[in-house]
Amino acid sequence: MNRKIVFKHIAIMLLLAVSIFSCLYEPTEIPVTEYSIYETDCWWAEKSTTNKVFIINNSKELKKHISCEDINEDINYPTIDFSKYTLLLVCIELGGKVYDTFFQEGRKEYNWKVSFDTSMSLTGHMFKGPHVILVPKLSNKATIKCEVKNLNFITE
Numbered sequence: 470m471n472r473k474i475v476f477k478h479i480a481i482m483l484l485l486a487v488s489i490f491s492c493l494y495e496p497t498e499i500p501v502t503e504y505s506i507y508e509t510d511c512w513w514a515e516k517s518t519t520n521k522v523f524i525i526n527n528s529k530e531l532k533k534h535i536s537c538e539d540i541n542e543d544i545n546y547p548t549i550d551f552s553k554y555t556l557l558l559v560c561i562e563l564g565g566k567v568y569d570t571f572f573q574e575g576r577k578e579y580n581w582k583v584s585f586d587t588s589m590s591l592t593g594h595m596f597k598g599p600h601v602i603l604v605p606k607l608s609n610k611a612t613i614k615c616e617v618k619n620l621n622f623i624t625e
Contacts, residue, residue, distance in 0.1 A: 496572040496580070502603040503569075504556060506546040510538035513558070513599035522581065522613040525556040526606070534558055534599075555607040557581065561617050562597045569602050579613045586620045 506512065514536045525531050528551065537545045549556055565587040572580045583600060607613075 496574050499571045499573055499579075499604055501569045501571045502554075504547065504549070504601045504603050506535065509546045511535050511546045512537075513601070519560060519562070519597070520615050520617065521559065522615050523558040524607060524609055524611060524613065525558060526609055527551050531556060549603065551606075553606055554603045555605070556601060556603055557613065558599055558601045559583070559615050560597065560599050561615070563600060563617065563619075567600065571602070571604055575612075577608055577611045579607070579611055581613055581615045582618070583615065584618045584620050588621055 512535070514534055523534065525534065528549075531549070535546060559581070561583065563583065563585040565585050568584045568586075570582045570584075572582075574580050581602075
């Protein structure tokens with residue numbers, strides 16, 4: 470009788486261990502799309518602080534981050550299908566050619582890596598401003614860590 474109980478406990482422990490380890494995530498790269506309002510009469514309202522990521526999942530929230538020349542105009546910037554996509558906005562210092570990678574590292578944990586190459590810039594200067602991408606739909610409760618790297622100043 471004791472052996473049956475011991476085997477049941479061992480089986481339960483193994484099932485628990487398997488379920489716990491199956492919840493661990495290998496980092497998975499998620500595709501990103503650039504989003505720009507450059508060729509519009511609108512601009513990003515810089516309300517953010519450096520490296521704070523804003524998760525924008527609807528038009529109402531997006532309007533809080535965009536200012537336009539003609540405030541009576543309905544939409545003067547590219548529309549987003551918020552049923553499929555989330556817009557991520559971060560205000561950072563960058564310059565030149567920008568490279569984005571976005572990884573899921575847990576159930577609701579993500580890592581956004583922004584790398585830039587100032588040698589690809591006409592002036593080589595950096596500026597502080599918003600950087601924006603579209604990703605597949607995320608929860609408003611997602612945790613996003615943003616890492617910024619200047620490729621011209623990598624030290625090893």
